[in-house]
Amino acid sequence: MPLSERKAPDPFSKSHAKREMQALQELGEKLVALPAAQLAKLPLSDELIEAIRLAQTLKANEGKRRQLQFIGKLMRNVDPLPIQAALETLRQETKKNLAHFHKMEEWRDRLLAEGDEALQAFLEAYPQADRQRLRQLQRKAQQDYLKNSKTGAGTELFKYLRALLKMK
DSSP: OOGGGSOOOOSSOHHHHHHHHHHHHHHHHHHHTSOHHHHTTSOOOHHHHHHHHHHHHOOSHHHHHHHHHHHHHHHTTSOHHHHHHHHHHHHHHHHHHHHHHHHHHHHHHHHHHHTHHHHHHHHHHOTTSOHHHHHHHHHHHHHHHHHTOOSSHHHHHHHHHHHHHHHO
């Protein structure tokens, strides 16, 4: 074959193309794992959302695998960068919410374990808190803990802390 008839080499190898397709399919798998509320926040086409929702309902392994491959195929026609950026934003938001939740749990546990010292520390950190209400909730929750009963006082204390920490 003369040189003039040979094709120019592809800028990407076949292996590179396969890795890109695998990456798109993995991105699709991440999308399938998301709840509907978070999916709605992402810049996705209607066809892609429909395919993702179908994949979420499938239980059979083979059917789900094929649907994930189809999602990967649909992803080839979409710019993945905005989707990845939106997923990262969601991840950061989730991380922030989790840290906030842990902070509330820490305060609740501290209020139950340390008593008045923790109450004073909390009131210094959050002066807008209603001292009397907080003290009532703390005592009820401590009594529940000591009596090993479940009246919901610990949950009520947690809800009060959540409302206070949201305000700050």
